Amino acid sequence: MDHIVIIGNGISGVTLARHIRKNSDKEITIVSAESDYFFSRTALMYVYMGHMKFEHTQPYEPWFWKKNRINLKKGYVNDIDTDQKQLNFSSGESLSYDKLVLATGSKPNKFGWSGQDLIGVMGMYHKQDLENLESHAPDNKVCKRAVIVGGGLIGIELAEMLHSRNIPVTFLVRETSFWNGVLPTGESEMINRHILENHIDLRLNTNLKEIKSDENGHVKSIIIEETGEEIECNVVGLTAGVSPNIDFLKNSDIKTNRGILVNRFLETNTKDIFAIGDCAEQREAIGNRRPIEALWYTGRMMGETLAQTICGNRIEYKPGHWFNSAKFFDIEYQTYGWVFGEKGRPDYEKHFHWKHTDDTKCITIAYHKNSNLFLGINTFGIRMRHEIFDKWLTEERDMNYVLEYLADANFDPEFYALHEKEIIAQFNQENGTSIQSRKKRWKRIFTKA
Amino acid sequence: MIKTIQKLGLILFLIGLSIFTATIFTGSFSLTQSELDSFISAKGFKSEIIQKELQNAVVSSENQNIFQFSSGVVNAVETSNANYENLIERYDAEKNWDKKGAQYQYIIFDKPHSLSYQLAKKAGKGFVPENRLLAWLLTFGLGILGALFYIIPDVILLGPPGIKNNGIFLNAATNRGWIGWFAFVFLVSFYILLYFYPDLIVNWVYLVDGISESISGNSASQWFLYGFLYCTVMTVMAVRMYIKYRHNKYQILRTTSVLFFQIVFAFLIPEILVRFDKPWYDFKNAFPLDYDFFFKWNLDELLANGTFGLFILVWGIILSIVIVPVMVYFFGKRWYCSWVCGCGGLAETLGDPYRQLSSKTLLSWRVERIVIHAVLIFVLVMTGFALYTFFYGADQVLGIKTQTIQDIYGFLIGAIFAGVIGTGFYPIFGNRVWCRFGCPLAAYLGFVQRFKSRFRITTNGGQCISCGNCSTYCEQGIDVRAYAQKGENIVRSSCVGCGICSAVCPRGVLKLENGPENGRINPTEILLGNDVDLMTFVNHKKQE
Numbered sequence: 001m002d003h004i005v006i007i008g009n010g011i012s013g014v015t016l017a018r019h020i021r022k023n024s025d026k027e028i029t030i031v032s033a034e035s036d037y038f039f040s041r042t043a044l045m046y047v048y049m050g051h052m053k054f055e056h057t058q059p060y061e062p063w064f065w066k067k068n069r070i071n072l073k074k075g076y077v078n079d080i081d082t083d084q085k086q087l088n089f090s091s092g093e094s095l096s097y098d099k100l101v102l103a104t105g106s107k108p109n110k111f112g113w114s115g116q117d118l119i120g121v122m123g124m125y126h127k128q129d130l131e132n133l134e135s136h137a138p139d140n141k142v143c144k145r146a147v148i149v150g151g152g153l154i155g156i157e158l159a160e161m162l163h164s165r166n167i168p169v170t171f172l173v174r175e176t177s178f179w180n181g182v183l184p185t186g187e188s189e190m191i192n193r194h195i196l197e198n199h200i201d202l203r204l205n206t207n208l209k210e211i212k213s214d215e216n217g218h219v220k221s222i223i224i225e226e227t228g229e230e231i232e233c234n235v236v237g238l239t240a241g242v243s244p245n246i247d248f249l250k251n252s253d254i255k256t257n258r259g260i261l262v263n264r265f266l267e268t269n270t271k272d273i274f275a276i277g278d279c280a281e282q283r284e285a286i287g288n289r290r291p292i293e294a295l296w297y298t299g300r301m302m303g304e305t306l307a308q309t310i311c312g313n314r315i316e317y318k319p320g321h322w323f324n325s326a327k328f329f330d331i332e333y334q335t336y337g338w339v340f341g342e343k344g345r346p347d348y349e350k351h352f353h354w355k356h357t358d359d360t361k362c363i364t365i366a367y368h369k370n371s372n373l374f375l376g377i378n379t380f381g382i383r384m385r386h387e388i389f390d391k392w393l394t395e396e397r398d399m400n401y402v403l404e405y406l407a408d409a410n411f412d413p414e415f416y417a418l419h420e421k422e423i424i425a426q427f428n429q430e431n432g433t434s435i436q437s438r439k440k441r442w443k444r445i446f447t448k449a
Numbered sequence: 450m451i452k453t454i455q456k457l458g459l460i461l462f463l464i465g466l467s468i469f470t471a472t473i474f475t476g477s478f479s480l481t482q483s484e485l486d487s488f489i490s491a492k493g494f495k496s497e498i499i500q501k502e503l504q505n506a507v508v509s510s511e512n513q514n515i516f517q518f519s520s521g522v523v524n525a526v527e528t529s530n531a532n533y534e535n536l537i538e539r540y541d542a543e544k545n546w547d548k549k550g551a552q553y554q555y556i557i558f559d560k561p562h563s564l565s566y567q568l569a570k571k572a573g574k575g576f577v578p579e580n581r582l583l584a585w586l587l588t589f590g591l592g593i594l595g596a597l598f599y600i601i602p603d604v605i606l607l608g609p610p611g612i613k614n615n616g617i618f619l620n621a622a623t624n625r626g627w628i629g630w631f632a633f634v635f636l637v638s639f640y641i642l643l644y645f646y647p648d649l650i651v652n653w654v655y656l657v658d659g660i661s662e663s664i665s666g667n668s669a670s671q672w673f674l675y676g677f678l679y680c681t682v683m684t685v686m687a688v689r690m691y692i693k694y695r696h697n698k699y700q701i702l703r704t705t706s707v708l709f710f711q712i713v714f715a716f717l718i719p720e721i722l723v724r725f726d727k728p729w730y731d732f733k734n735a736f737p738l739d740y741d742f743f744f745k746w747n748l749d750e751l752l753a754n755g756t757f758g759l760f761i762l763v764w765g766i767i768l769s770i771v772i773v774p775v776m777v778y779f780f781g782k783r784w785y786c787s788w789v790c791g792c793g794g795l796a797e798t799l800g801d802p803y804r805q806l807s808s809k810t811l812l813s814w815r816v817e818r819i820v821i822h823a824v825l826i827f828v829l830v831m832t833g834f835a836l837y838t839f840f841y842g843a844d845q846v847l848g849i850k851t852q853t854i855q856d857i858y859g860f861l862i863g864a865i866f867a868g869v870i871g872t873g874f875y876p877i878f879g880n881r882v883w884c885r886f887g888c889p890l891a892a893y894l895g896f897v898q899r900f901k902s903r904f905r906i907t908t909n910g911g912q913c914i915s916c917g918n919c920s921t922y923c924e925q926g927i928d929v930r931a932y933a934q935k936g937e938n939i940v941r942s943s944c945v946g947c948g949i950c951s952a953v954c955p956r957g958v959l960k961l962e963n964g965p966e967n968g969r970i971n972p973t974e975i976l977l978g979n980d981v982d983l984m985t986f987v988n989h990k991k992q993e
Contacts, residue, residue, distance in 0.1 A: 011915070019974075022974070040914065040915040040916050040917060042914040042915070042916050043914075043915070043916035043917050043918070046614075046916065046917075046918060049614070049615050049616070050614070050615055050616040050617050050618045050619040050620070051614040051615070051617060051618070051918060051921070051953075052618060052805075052917060052918065052921050053618050056917045056920065056921045057916070057917050058917075059915045059917065059930055059931070059934060061810060061811065164615040164616070165615075165616075194609075197609055198608060198609065296914045296915075297911050297912075297914075297976070297978055300911075300976070301911075301976075301978060301979040301980075304974075304975050304976075304979055304983070304987075305979065305980070305983060308983065308986075308987075313986075315980075315983060316980075317980075318979075318980030318982075318983070319978065319979065319980070320977070320978050320979060320980060321978075323910070323911065323912070323978060325912050325956040325957060326956075327955040327956070329609070329611070330608075330609050330610065330611025330612070330696075332955065332956070332957050334912070334956075334957055360609075383909070383957035383960070384957075385909060385910075386909045386910025386911060386912055386977055386978075387909075387910050387977060390910065390977060390978075411907075411909055411957060411960050412960075413697065413698070413699045413948060413951050413952070413960060413961065414699050414948075414960075414961060414962065415698040415699050415702055416698055416699070417698070442964050442965050445964075446964075446965060446967070446968055
């Protein structure tokens with residue numbers, strides 16, 4: 001019987017294991033150095049904030065693994081002997097496999113800043129980072145100020161975390177506006193204002209020069225590149241993105257670039273070795289997607305797909321229409337299809353932007369300037385139905401259709417104020433059209449594409 | 450500055466609570482001979498012993514506190530009953546049936562502490578009964594004021610509107626810390642006193658006499674005190690809900706609804722009915738939660754009340770067998786459990802800070818299903834007995850006394866489970882202990898919700914990130930995430946539709962809605978977002 005060994009007990013590896021178990025009797029072993037059981041990495045922030053306990057981040061109870069005959073092995077893999085088909089652990093143990101799946105995820109980027117390895121400097125990715133933060137920033141007496149470097153999703157989450165314990169935060173963002181490499185201007189600026197409303201010291205156009213140490217090797221302060229200003233702090237969060245966690249493959253013959261190179265079947269250059277999740281890099285990008293996608297749901301989808309291949313139904317990894325979501329303090333964000341920020345936006349892509357007067361809700365719809373084809377939507381503070389937008393993208397609906405039936409797509413809780421009429425009125429006014437909003441109909445919502 | 454107000458509020462609240470608790474120990478209790486005589490004749494006690502014993506116990510010039518007074522009355526009842534029980538035994542042995550039979554009229558069937566309560570209510574002197582308004586202000590008044598001072602600053606302190614669960618698991622009050630355990634002891638003690646030792650809390654009843662008189666025309670009972678306290682606590686904690694969920698209209702409306710039904714339907718209307726000599730009746734309280742609706746004494750009372758009594762009888766039956774299930778078909782059981790019900794109302798206001806403490810394990814789900822359905826069977830069997838007794842006049846069926854079954858249910862389920870455990874255990878097992886493990890109406894509505902309803906919690910395609918906020922904050926202990934992360938709608942009999950899972954979800958994954966039955970239950974293997982052919986392949990394979 002095949003022994004499938006999966007390195008990494010994150011969403012990719014665990015989804016794969018679950019689906020292999022559904023489809024076969026193969027022996028499955030999941031190896032992890034990080035934690036005993038699978039937990040939701042995205043929920044670590046809520047543990048620090050006191051919304052949950054660490055146990056709550058574990059989607060399966062401990063008995064689940066035994067019941068499903070999934071072996072859990074805690075250990076750190078030093079290297080892989082691909083000839084002998086064997087893993088060597090730092091403890092000196094070894095484990096042989098028939099098929100090996102690399103699902104080792106990411107690690108926080110460090111760009112060679114001076115002082116980046118001082119005590120009190122940390123990323124926010126691993127369970128150990130959470131423990132680290134808990135010891136260096138338990139409250140605003142121990143940590144009088146924290147500086148966060150890097151204005152992405154993890155950066156703003158870390159700011160929210162520290163803010164929840166009333167720790168003053170200085171947030172260094174390289175870009176001219178928060179996350180504007182991804183978000184269009186109107187949205188990005190609304191989030192800037194929301195960050196400031198939460199009393200975060202947001203510094204745009206600002207880079208880190210160096211982190212200074214006190215006599216004990218602890219963080220003492222940071223220096224800003226542009227102004228030379230010194231900011232005293234006890235914790236520095238490095239959140240300038242993540243990259244594949246593949247250092248242990250250096251001496252193997254598995255081919256890597258930034259990540260582990262895989263084809264559409266998620267196979268590496270070495271037979272019987274696969275890579276999924278954050279650590280995998282597509283040899284050729286799929287559609288508009290990046291070759292490495294460090295996302296929860298792409299990890300899950302790769303696990304779902306590879307399980308088919310491993311169980312004898314060889315199948316290509318084919319992610320569907322792009323979607324994603326996040327939350328910036330109190331403002332939820334969802335996106336379906338492609339809406340580009342200022343950077344890299346194709347010239348055919350035209351935007352319609354509507355913002356609520358309360359400055360916490362807005363939408364941007366991208367469409368083709370000639371054909372009127374609907375390309376994608378960003379929504380802030382308004383929830384939308386994934387199924388509906390996925391269907392409209394497949395059906396290649398145009399802008400008029402999307403606006404007309406926008407009420408079908410709303411996913412806000414019952415009794416929330418609806419904004420379709422205002423949105424359409426503004427579009428009509430700007431474009432001289434006369435689109436009418438249609439009432440929500442269950443029949444349309446449940447019709448499949 | 451704002452934090453100072455909050456601290457002041459906490460201090461005022463604690464002072465109010467301390468005075469409230471301390472009033473139990475205050476006052477002196479005694480009756481004059483004529484007061485006792487008229488009480489005894491109103492009760493129709495024929496035993497000379499009880500007259501003498503009570504006289505010794507309650508007619509005195511000494512300053513007795515309520516504990517001495519209570520034990521005196523309890524002793525009097527026990528001494529008197531013991532005497533006649535001995536006589537009964539003796540005559541039984543002597544086979545002197547006439548004399549044996551003659552003794553039963555002297556036995557006192559009142560519960561000793563109830564009798565003690567009735568006497569104490571007439572016997573109290575001292576600060577509380579003599580300064581009712583001032584005493585009310587120092588207890589209820591300070592408590593309400595302090596709580597509001599503590600709660601209202603959150604408008605500013607919580608920051609911009611949104612989910613603010615910061616620190617819940619770091620706080621001794623909401624994470625089973627010492628404050629939680631203290632609240633547990635306090636609540637459990639309160640319910641034990643209320644149900645089993647009402648005489649000991651008679652000073653609390655004095656506090657609300659004036660209010661009772663202005664509504665029903667009668668002086669207050671311990672149940673009026675409970676109703677008033679219930680409404681007060683719900684109102685104050687509803688203010689907290691309005692602030693905490695001020696961005697969420699579903700929560701605002703739902704809170705307003707439970708508050709309205711509690712104050713108007715469960716509290717004011719029944720009291721006003723009493724004023725007009727009608728039976729006390731809560732029009733929203735449906736059988737089998739209203740477990741004594743079909744008891745003989747209730748049916749007799751309703752039938753003795755002419756058209757109005759008949760109307761209540763018909764309404765009660767229609768409510769349970771038509772209105773309740775039809776509404777559950779259209780809206781899910783939430784319309785009752787978290788929009789109307791009084792138990793739900795308390796759970797959603799006073800209990801909201803404890804919702805994260807309900808267990809989410811598979812084991813607790815198994816226990817829940819066994820226990821709640823056992824209670825449902827219990828109440829149905831008991832009702833069968835009660836109806837048999839009502840229609841055929843037989844006081845026992847198959848050798849079991851209807852009264853005995855009713856007493857056991859009233860004690861075990863009505864008092865211990867619904868009260869002492871149901872509410873007392875909020876700070877330990879979460880705020881829906883009764884609704885989840887005990888309520889027979891919830892079990893009944895659950896069947897309808899699970900098998901014939903338009904209600905579901907829709908999962909939004911592939912957006913779930915398995916963070917677990919939904920499961921953590923589910924008061925009914927449903928592992929919401931287990932469904933959401935599979936892209937599957939949540940259709941569970943126990944869901945009371947409080948809407949908090951949807952509120953706390955950071956990715957907009959969950960929506961409570963009423964839609965077509967078709968496709969409501971949608972087990973999936975592969976979530977939306979992955980290749981369409983693969984989804985069809987795997988999901989189709991599962992259906993085969």
